[in-house]
Amino acid sequence: MMLECVDSAWRKEFCLGMKDTAPLMLGVFPFGLTFGMLALGAGLTPAETMGMSLLVFAGAAQFFAILLLGQGVVSWSVLGLTTLLVNLRHLLMGASIAPYVLKLPFWQQALLAFGMADETYAVTVSRIATHGYQPAYQWGSNAAGYCTWAISTALGVAVGSQLGDPLAWGLDIVMPATFLAMLMPRLRHKPGLAAALTGAVISVVGSLYLPGKWYLLLATVAAAFVGGCLEGEKQNA
Structure with missing residues (x-):
């Protein structure tokens, strides 16, 4: 049973x-x-x-x-x-x-x-x-x-x-919309919002001034670092 x-x-x-x-x-x-x-x-x-x-x-x-x-x-x-x-x-x-x-x-x-x-x-x-x-x-x-x-x-x-x-x-709009749908529920708290904003800013600036697509990796690492730091402060508090 x-x-x-x-x-x-x-x-x-x-x-x-x-x-x-x-x-x-x-x-x-x-x-x-x-x-x-x-x-x-x-x-x-x-x-x-x-x-x-x-x-x-x-x-x-x-x-x-x-x-x-x-x-x-x-x-x-x-x-x-x-x-x-x-x-x-x-x-x-x-x-x-x-x-x-x-x-x-x-x-x-x-x-x-x-x-x-x-x-x-x-x-x-x-x-x-x-x-x-x-x-x-x-x-x-x-x-x-x-x-x-x-x-x-x-x-x-x-x-x-x-x-x-x-x-x-015009189906290429579906994938960005899908990722936005995944992102929105994570923006309810400060760590997720800060990580998203960090990634967005670095991605936009990096796409303008950095060669190739390396800005994507840089934005990912920076966003993870910011979100991780804030999440750690939240848990310690």
């Missing part, structure tokens, strides 16, 4: 994680679709395209990878370094939930880290703030993100170039 109750509670949290994440997937789907289509144009086979989405599962890094492949760059070291730089933000996201995840078996830590994306991270930390951490909830959120990316990539591969570029339909 106790085991049945535990299984029931786990399933409930898992389904809730999927449910809470589903609305954000509306902003992810067009980009998975676009990736599937652009990857074919860069010379990848359907199997290679699906393999990248299933095994890499990092949207921004995948887009950079097919951009490099399309330009003739086939060096694994270059592709690996690019992926590392693009995904450095995951170190900060992972560090913020490490106190909870490190209590789990190593295999769960590894799979949860692999399945964590910006959207699923935002949903998970919002849940932690209100109801505490439940591994099943994060499993459900990650599952929603992973399945959405896989299905949208497969659809992009299937339709090929018949639909043209989905972003030309």
Whole structure:
């Protein structure tokens, strides 16, 4: 009986994680679709395209990878370094939930880290703030993100170039709107608001005066530092 109750509670949290994440997937789907289509144009086979989405599962890094492949760059070291730089933000996201995840078996830590994306991270930390951490909830959120990316990539591969570029339909506004929807609930407290403002100011100024996209990493680190300091003062108080 106790085991049945535990299984029931786990399933409930898992389904809730999927449910809470589903609305954000509306902003992810067009980009998975676009990736599937652009990857074919860069010379990848359907199997290679699906393999990248299933095994890499990092949207921004995948887009950079097919951009490099399309330009003739086939060096694994270059592709690996690019992926590392693009995904450095995951170190900060992972560090913020490490106190909870490190209590789990190593295999769960590894799979949860692999399945964590910006959207699923935002949903998970919002849940932690209100109801505490439940591994099943994060499993459900990650599952929603992973399945959405896989299905949208497969659809992009299937339709090929018949639909043209989905972003030309104005769907590029969906992703910024999705991130704003994730951000707004975090602005209710001083640390979150200060971190958001810090990141915004540095991003705008950096985009004007710094070369490349390094300002994104600088803004991320600075925002995390400011938010972490204020959060620490709040806990000490």
